[in-house]
Amino acid sequence: xxxxxxLCSRNRDLLHKFSRLTLNRLGSLVxxxxxxxxxxxxxxxxxxxxxxxxxxxxxHAAALFYDGKEPGPAYVAAVFEKTKxxxxxxxxxxxxPLITIKVRYEDFEEIRKQRISRLSQxxxxxLKAWNEDETFEDAVRSSFGAAQFGETIGAILxxxxxxxxxxxxxxxxxxxxxxxxxxxxxxxxxxxxxxxxETVTGCVREIYGD
Numbered sequence: 001x002x003x004x005x006x007l008c009s010r011n012r013d014l015l016h017k018f019s020r021l022t023l024n025r026l027g028s029l030v031x032x033x034x035x036x037x038x039x040x041x042x043x044x045x046x047x048x049x050x051x052x053x054x055x056x057x058x059x060h061a062a063a064l065f066y067d068g069k070e071p072g073p074a075y076v077a078a079v080f081e082k083t084k085x086x087x088x089x090x091x092x093x094x095x096x097p098l099i100t101i102k103v104r105y106e107d108f109e110e111i112r113k114q115r116i117s118r119l120s121q122x123x124x125x126x127l128k129a130w131n132e133d134e135t136f137e138d139a140v141r142s143s144f145g146a147a148q149f150g151e152t153i154g155a156i157l158x159x160x161x162x163x164x165x166x167x168x169x170x171x172x173x174x175x176x177x178x179x180x181x182x183x184x185x186x187x188x189x190x191x192x193x194x195x196x197x198e199t200v201t202g203c204v205r206e207i208y209g210d
Contacts, residue, residue, distance in 0.1 A: 004062045006136050007123060008055045014203060015054070018157060019047040021195035026187065049090035050160065053083050054119065061120035065127045071120035076113050079120070083112065108166035115159035122152050137207050146208040150200050157196035165189045 023043060060079050064071055084105075091101050122143075130139035140149060165188070 003127060003130055004059060007058050010136060011054050012051045014199065015047055015051055018195055018199040019043060021198055022192050025191045025195055045090060045093050049086055053086045056082055056086065057116055057119050058123050061123035062127060065124045071117060071124065076116050079116050080113050108163045111159055111163045111166060115156060118156050140207050146204050150204045153203055154196060154200045161189060161192040161196060
């Protein structure tokens with residue numbers, strides 16, 4: 001399998017696992033079970049958006065690496081602009097009568113740029129260490145120690161969580177539905193952070209062992 005395709009596939013699997021853990025944790029909060037059914041579509045579409053956005057970042061980072069360059073500020077700014085195209089598709093798919101979306105990039109631009117930078121650098125590091133006869137896991141172990149890899153994945157997920165919370169300011173929920181979704185919004189960030197830690201632990205164990 002092509003290395004870039006493999007990187008995108010592993011990233012997609014990680015994000016879906018993270019999303020399932022988040023929804024399962026939210027579902028365990030009994031008062032949230034009813035509004036959670038409404039919220040799940042938002043979460044599913046948002047994860048699909050993130051998978052597509054990360055695919056774009058991975059492909060651009062790989063192209064940069066194979067061109068012998070590093071992901072500097074100009075690269076990050078250019079990729080950030082391209083991610084807005086993914087956002088526009090996300091908004092179309094999330095067309096619901098109970099919400100209005102007007103993306104406020106000023107709320108999370110720097111957070112997204114940090115995430116683009118961290119993910120792009122990780123891609124470059126793995127590709128640099130990835131010999132033709134080795135697996136993805138071999139390349140990761142050659143690039144990072146277990147603790148460093150966990151910190152890198154954790155930081156990328158943390159930035160995603162921060163952006164998600166900032167993005168909430170771009171979504172206006174029409175009355176009276178805001179009363180239904182408000183409890184989930186309030187619980188979401190801490191739940192995502194807990195799910196991220198569990199996801200990172202599982203990912204590190206899978207690659208490095210116990």
